[in-house]
């Protein structure tokens with residue numbers, strides 16, 4: 001986005017999540033140990049050209065949300081108290097740009113405002129660019145998806161009245177974007193009925209600001225986390241994403257380098273292995289599995305103990321998983337791994353041990369590397385904290 | 395369902411699964427090691443009053459489907475070759491009840507035919523009863539769900555034309571059911587355009603058989619596995635279901651009974667523990683985690699070795715996971731567990747070791763039981779075959 005266009009986000013997060021069947025609103029449910037809304041905020045914060053994020057929360061969730069902002073270090077976020085319906089909450093969010101609101105002073109008014117849902121964590125920069133660009137051209141824009149199910153209209157007695165042509169309709173998804181004035185004007189002019197029973201911002205823009213929104217086909221991962229199964233699906237998508245980053249670090253002994261090479265070869269088919277390194281590492285093999293795109297900091301350090309490596313690495317990333325594998329049957333190290341795992345788990349690092357009993361024979365070496373790779377993949381994929389500190393044997 | 399009403403199922407499974415982004419049609423994708431369609435068939439086979447299941451498959455998938463039927467022991471299934479569209483496939487399926495078809499003789503015509511999707515594995519007897527009963531009263535019936543997203547209609551230039559009132563529309567889901575003659579007549583009379591571009595059987599029944607289907611609100615788990623994330627969600631739902639069945643079996647030594655009791659107490663908060671048993675078991679603790687509602691057979695046996703127990707238990711169930719935990723530091727048993735795990739994995743049993751080093755002190759005993767329970771829960775929840783034969787230590 002070019003510098004001259006100010007873009008802000010309003011994120012209504014006041015819903016009560018009744019569809020999940022639990023009492024925690026779904027935006028606050030943990031997904032891999034982190035509340036869903038924090039993952040959504042992170043997605044916006046990765047985009048450089050967003051000026052403000054207004055999160056609209058239920059009054060009873062203000063403290064919870066403040067804690068989340070502090071715990072995960074969110075920037076750009078302003079909190080506003082929600083209304084009793086989605087539209088009233090969004091309207092409150094918009095007001096934060098034109099008047100002082102209960103939780104702080106007015107924010108600088110943007111040219112474009114993006115409306116999104118707290119429960120759609122997989123929004124990416126490309127989508128945000130598209131919806132913003134289309135908005136600057138058309139005044140409003142929204143993502144749509146093909147309908148998965150046919151939509152039908154029931155008659156008053158609960159029987160089929162008619163069914164809709166699936167090809168002629170779309171599911172309206174998020175994000176949507178609006179010229180700020182288009183949406184704000186629509187909210188100022190719309191009826192109480194709209195505010196209480198409407199769901200579609202694009203409709204308000206059309207009805208009250210005469211703005212026909214551009215509809216853009218979005219990617220499938222924009223779906224709304226609605227049911228419990230959606231939380232599982234979200235978790236799996238995050239795990240899939242995480243599994244793309246893995247470094248293998250070995251020390252400089254010839255045996256270790258060989259094992260590292262074989263693991264690399266075998267892991268390639270399960271996980272994308274970014275790079276392998278050789279360096280003065282305390283353990284013979286050290287597999288580092290990290291989230292995010294940045295190079296772990298510790299690779300720049302020349303020499304340090306494993307625990308320092310792990311903690312240095314933690315500094316930049318939010319959630320990580322580590323596998324240490326050691327060669328030979330140095331059983332005294334087993335209890336050390338457990339202590340170490342307990343220590344680093346405080347910083348959200350998951351550490352597992354893997355003992356590789358390599359024989360010298362070529363065929364067994366290859367077989368061992370294959371088994372070790374399968375175990376590493378399993379540990380990294382499942383990320384189960386209950387197994388940290390355990391030592392697997394190959 | 396009373397005996398006088400014959401009910402059959404037609405399961406169109408000819409789709410090409412393009413939405414998954416892979417080339418395996420989604421009905422054949424493995425979910426916890428078993429093709430999705432096999433899980434759907436299992437759901438119907440659990441219901442006693444279904445007479446036939448006609449699976450309509452693409453010609454190129456007939457052999458694959460035959461293998462699945464053999465491998466998982468499906469009864470009641472007849473195969474029919476599909477047409478080029480969903481409606482043509484269903485029509486072919488119906489024809490199997492009135493004329494000899496290419497893959498076998500005609501089946502006995504049912505009063506009610508249920509149409510379902512191969513990619514909706516979580517259909518339950520209650521839903522099938524509801525849809526069948528309503529069909530006997532109304533001539534046709536189908537499950538519906540509230541819309542998750544607002545449905546909108548685009549204009550020809552890709553902008554918003556209008557949005558639909560979410561409260562006045564429903565998503566049409568499966569199963570649907572029809573008096574056989576109602577649906578068959580509709581297919582005989584409908585146009586080629588209907589067969590090629592239509593998607594909704596309820597619409598055909600209305601248009602060509604003047605039958606207004608009863609719409610029934612279905613449970614959320616009836617959703618259609620469409621995207622890759624849906625496979626993960628399906629997997630998690632199955633895992634959740636599986637985790638409800640766990641037996642703790644200990645031998646009759648006092649120490650073992652005590653440990654068994656503590657594990658039971660701790661596991662209760664993670665998993666539903668059905669029962670605990672005490673008997674002449676070779677290992678000190680033996681946790682058996684099984685799928686399905688039937689009592690594992692081996693509980694009736696008086697005395698046998700672990701491997702016999704495991705294999706006897708396997709006979710009735712399709713997929714199981716087992717944890718053996720042993721007390722004391724009998725290290726010579728570690729390699730035995732690995733061999734055993736390899737042996738029973740051939741029968742889809744997953745076996746893990748858990749070594750509990752209990753001290754005599756009360757507080758450590760409790761702490762150990764808590765840790766052991768967390769590990770057992772992790773192993774059972776993740777069901778990761780790569781970790782079988784590994785021994786965890788508490």
Ligand SMILES: [Mg+2]
Nearest residue numbers: 199200201202
């Ligand atoms: Mg809206």
Ligand SMILES: [Mg+2]
Nearest residue numbers: 593594595596
């Ligand atoms: Mg249909």
